[in-house]
Amino acid sequence: MRPADLMRAIVPVFPPSESHLVRDGYLRGERRPGELRCAPSEFFMLFDMNNDGLISFKEYIFFVTLLSIPESSFSVAFKMFDIDNNGEISKEEFKQVMALMRSHNRQGAFHRDGLRTGLNVKGPVENGGLVEYFFGEDGRARLQHEKFVQFMRNLYEEMLRLEFAHYDYKQRGTISAEDFALSMVASADMGHLNKLLNRVDQLKNERHLCDLRITFEEFKNFAELRRKLQPFCLALFSYGKVNGLLTRDDFQRAAYRVCGILLTDNVIDIIFQVFDSNRDGNLSLEEFVRVLHNRERDIAQPVETGILGFLNCCWNFTNNSSIGKFLC
Structure with a gap:
């Protein structure tokens, strides 16, 4: 698959509003309506060791696994396998970390050995191009914690860039308010x-x-807010309980003070257009949280049990509020 195909396999998207496509693909006998654009990705091609421009199935499982794990959880696992506490791990230690991560991801757990039912895949997931990129052809190089954390940040940003490029059908460098709204409700x-x-x-x-x-920077800031959904929702729900209503100013102030994220007036206006259900100028908080939580949950694809699932629900707040049922 191509990098944009990887994004569409993981991230729910609608056809961009400016493409005039109602779906991707076509039926036999139909006139081909056109194709969704596939933005090039220099980032993913760093791991294309055979230079075919494609991502293999085992690399797909590898990326899915990484995208499902919060940065903080990876840091804990990384440090556990850093036996001498020198901030770096070997290839074998890294393979153990990845095996642990895959056990907490639906697709990774199902394809735990890196093989797909009915598909002949040469070698396990950990022998893909990304591992060679980290540890060299001979596998003797060592991976520093800081380097991998930065890689994860770059990976998340590249997925966002591909999603943004998907909606930026005419390559204008911005997307319409409609496309931004579609990305929220997908x-x-x-x-x-x-x-x-x-x-x-x-x-x-x-x-x-x-x-x-909407610019990419605005798109990226909103995505960062999704990743900080739990503390953001705690703040919003607590404020709503005391004051009863959540206005645009309240929402914008909470995003900045709690999460350090500056949302522009344009982004706020679109959010309230979609999630102000009765048009009284106040946010329908439960509806907003439900949709954003679904997005993060679907990408993570967690298994039903395990330490990550346990930690995700260890919020005292969630046992006593209606918002809590969406966060576990």
Whole structure:
């Protein structure tokens, strides 16, 4: 698969609004409606050891596993296998860390040996191009903790860049308000999706929103907010309990003070257009949290049990609030 195919396999997306496509692909006998653009990725090609421009299945499982693990959890596992506490690990130690990670991921656990049922894959996941990139052809190099943490940050950002490029169909460097809204609701439950899509459609009728364009920096900041959803929701829910309502200013202030993320007025306006269900100027918090949590959950693809699942639910707050049921 190509890098953009990897993104679409992991991240739920709609066809970009400017492409005039209602779906990706076509049926036999149909006129081919066109293709979704595939943005090139220099980042993923760093690990393309055979120079075919494609990501193999075992590398796909490798990336899926990495994307499912929070940076903090990887750091804990990394340090456990750093026997001499010198901030670096060997190839064999790294393979043990990855095996542990895959056991907490649905696809990784199912393909634990790196093999796919009915598919002949040469060698386990840990022998892919990424491992060679880290440890060299002879496997004797050692991996520093800081280098891998930076790699993970780059990986997350590259996935965001590919998602943004997917919606930036005309390669203008920005995406429409409609496409940004589509990216937000793509993970919604089927029972709630239609009403959210109806609100997205209404963006075209709002003069102050229909011509808005969202930059990659704005897109990236909102994605960072998703990754900090738990502390952000704790703040919003606590504030809502005391004050009863959540206005645009409240939302923007909480994002900055709690998470250190500055959301622009344009982003806030689109969020409230989609998640202000009764148009009273206040956020429908549970609906907003449900959709964003689904996005992070779907990408992580956790198994039902295990230490990561346990840690994810060890929030005293979640046992006593309606928002909590979405965070476990």
